[in-house]
Amino acid sequence: xxxxxxxxxxxxxxxxxxxxxxxxxxxxxxxxxxxxxxxxxxxxxxxxxxxxxxxxxxxxxxxxxxxxxxxxxxxxxxxxxxxxxxxxxxxxxxxxxxxxxxxxxxxxxxxxxxxxxxxxxxxxxxxxxxxxxxxxxxxxxxxxxxxxxxxxxxxxxxxxxxxxxxxxxxxxxxxxxxxxxxxxxxxxxxxxxxxxxxxxxxxxxxxxxxxxxxxxxxxxxxxxxxxxxxxxxxxxxxxxxxxxxxxxxxxxxxxxxxxxxxxxxxxxx
Amino acid sequence: xxxxxxxxxxxxxxxxxxxxxxxxxxxxxxxxxxxxxxxxxxxxxxxxxxxxxxxxxxxxxxxxxxxxxxxxxxxxxxxxxxxxxxxxxxxxxxxxxxxxxxxxxxxxxxxxxxxxxxxxxxxxxxxxxxxxxxxxxxxxxxxxxxxxxxxxxxxxxxxxxxxxxxxxxxxxxxxxxxxxxxxxxxxxxxxxxxxxxxxxxxxxxxxxxxxxxxxxxxxxxxxxxxxxxxxxxxxxxxxxxxxxxxxxxxxxxxxxxxx
Numbered sequence: 348x349x350x351x352x353x354x355x356x357x358x359x360x361x362x363x364x365x366x367x368x369x370x371x372x373x374x375x376x377x378x379x380x381x382x383x384x385x386x387x388x389x390x391x392x393x394x395x396x397x398x399x400x401x402x403x404x405x406x407x408x409x410x411x412x413x414x415x416x417x418x419x420x421x422x423x424x425x426x427x428x429x430x431x432x433x434x435x436x437x438x439x440x441x442x443x444x445x446x447x448x449x450x451x452x453x454x455x456x457x458x459x460x461x462x463x464x465x466x467x468x469x470x471x472x473x474x475x476x477x478x479x480x481x482x483x484x485x486x487x488x489x490x491x492x493x494x495x496x497x498x499x500x501x502x503x504x505x506x507x508x509x510x511x512x513x514x515x516x517x518x519x520x521x522x523x524x525x526x527x528x529x530x531x532x533x534x535x536x537x538x539x540x541x542x543x544x545x546x547x548x549x550x551x552x553x554x555x556x557x558x559x560x561x562x563x564x565x566x567x568x569x570x571x572x573x574x575x576x577x578x579x580x581x582x583x584x585x586x587x588x589x590x591x592x593x594x595x596x597x598x599x600x601x602x603x604x605x606x607x608x609x610x611x612x613x614x615x616x
Numbered sequence: 617x618x619x620x621x622x623x624x625x626x627x628x629x630x631x632x633x634x635x636x637x638x639x640x641x642x643x644x645x646x647x648x649x650x651x652x653x654x655x656x657x658x659x660x661x662x663x664x665x666x667x668x669x670x671x672x673x674x675x676x677x678x679x680x681x682x683x684x685x686x687x688x689x690x691x692x693x694x695x696x697x698x699x700x701x702x703x704x705x706x707x708x709x710x711x712x713x714x715x716x717x718x719x720x721x722x723x724x725x726x727x728x729x730x731x732x733x734x735x736x737x738x739x740x741x742x743x744x745x746x747x748x749x750x751x752x753x754x755x756x757x758x759x760x761x762x763x764x765x766x767x768x769x770x771x772x773x774x775x776x777x778x779x780x781x782x783x784x785x786x787x788x789x790x791x792x793x794x795x796x797x798x799x800x801x802x803x804x805x806x807x808x809x810x811x812x813x814x815x816x817x818x819x820x821x822x823x824x825x826x827x828x829x830x831x832x833x834x835x836x837x838x839x840x841x842x843x844x845x846x847x848x849x850x851x852x853x854x855x856x857x858x859x860x861x862x863x864x865x866x867x868x869x870x871x872x873x874x875x
Contacts, residue, residue: 403772405768405772424771424772424774425774426774427773427774429772430772431768431772433765433768433769435765437765437766439766439783439784439787440865440866440867441790441863441865441866450773450783451773453779453783454773454774454775454779482865484867
């Protein structure tokens with residue numbers, strides 16, 4: 348883990364203007380080291396997705412600086428430094444699974460054969476070999492999300508941004524995909540930023556959990572999850588795993604009172 | 617095969633039943649043939665004037681297809697331009713919507729005047745104007761009603777506007793376009809025949825119907841209407857077949873057991 352892939356300094360995000368202003372994010376300082384698996388967790392509306400979108404240059408900060416790979420987030424997007432996976436798979440109905448995975452590769456000058464080869468390798472990585480010629484609507488929700496992951500990784504981005512990617516899946520599929528994602532992370536060494544509202548998921552996956560408060564979103568705590576790697580089903584039964592889950596949960600609960608305290612302080616001044 | 621029979625059987629039965637009932641009602645109640653000829657009389661008229669009916673049917677179909685092509689190409693060009701350039705959209709769309717409320721068939725005599733009453737182009741232009749709006753507005757809808765997350769995905773790839781158009785907007789619009797063209801196929805035949813009522817070459821469905829009706833040969837007029845319907849259905853089915861080939865991924869073409 349050398350150097351930071353993401354560096355955020357005093358980042359703020361305000362939506363709207365005048366009386367309708369909403370403070371989504373308030374003074375965020377965050378560093379994400381190379382090769383890390385970082386989860387952003389917090390109550391709904393805390394701005395964790397906004398934070399992810401700021402890193403990905405899908406929205407612009409109102410204040411502060413964001414660096415991705417030592418460049419501005421905008422420059423990093425133009426350089427195709429990150430892959431993104433949304434909560435919905437966003438696969439194109441008119442493309443086969445294979446051609447969906449090839450989509451990002453079509454944006455750069457890669458010849459057709461290399462593209463197909465790459466797509467097949469990526470589909471093998473997410474254990475979907477044999478489904479190349481099928482259409483997205485012929486796949487289950489979990490399989491569709493795996494295609495989306497294969498697509499996001501196909502061009503080997505330095506950074507993988509995932510916005511509640513398993514939020515719409517059932518618990519069992521979700522746990523299986525969590526394991527698969529860890530396998531992919533180990534194999535590729537990609538830095539992953541993962542937004543979730545599931546505490547067990549965050550702890551199980553991450554090397555670092557960023558706990559956020561309700562709006563305006565702030566970072567309450569950064570929990571280093573030093574559970575042994577590689578993690579597996581046994582990890583979920585580890586006592587230390589439960590201790591981490593409890594710690595994150597308490598932090599999330601405490602976040603509300605901390606926020607109230609901060610407001611009271613602000614009012615007193 | 618038996619599945620097909622089960623699927624189409626009821627419709628065929630109802631169709632035949634209606635014809636039989638029609639035949640019986642006309643003879644039992646002694647309905648005058650100029651009010652409603654018996655199906656058997658229409659069939660006889662059809663057989664007698666077969667060659668002529670085929671010719672007039674073909675001539676009208678040429679007008680309908682020609683008009684649909686002219687109107688369709690213009691509508692696609694218009695929709696692509698308005699979807700691509702916001703300025704074009706602001707400048708052109710209100711005019712197009714206003715123009716759509718004009719009863720287009722009222723232009724038929726003007727078209728005769730512009731393009732020559734005997735020139736099939738005068739009928740084609742009526743059809744073209746008639747099909748322009750539905751195709752244009754549906755195409756525009758397909759190009760612009762794109763899932764926002766798809767656009768963000770393309771943005772994350774730093775995709776150019778052109779790539780977004782080619783890889784997202786156009787494929788997204790294809791089902792809309794086919795729906796509009798299917799509706800317009802029927803519309804184009806209506807437009808062609810009504811335009812023919814305003815005068816022009818004699819060897820077309822509209823003129824055939826007017827002439828036969830004027831001479832009280834109503835069975836012949838009815839036979840021409842049957843031809844018009846058959847042509848319309850055939851036209852629709854051809855476009856349906858093209859759609860199946862062009863967008864096999866679309867929900868309308870999915871087989872029930874595929875998932």
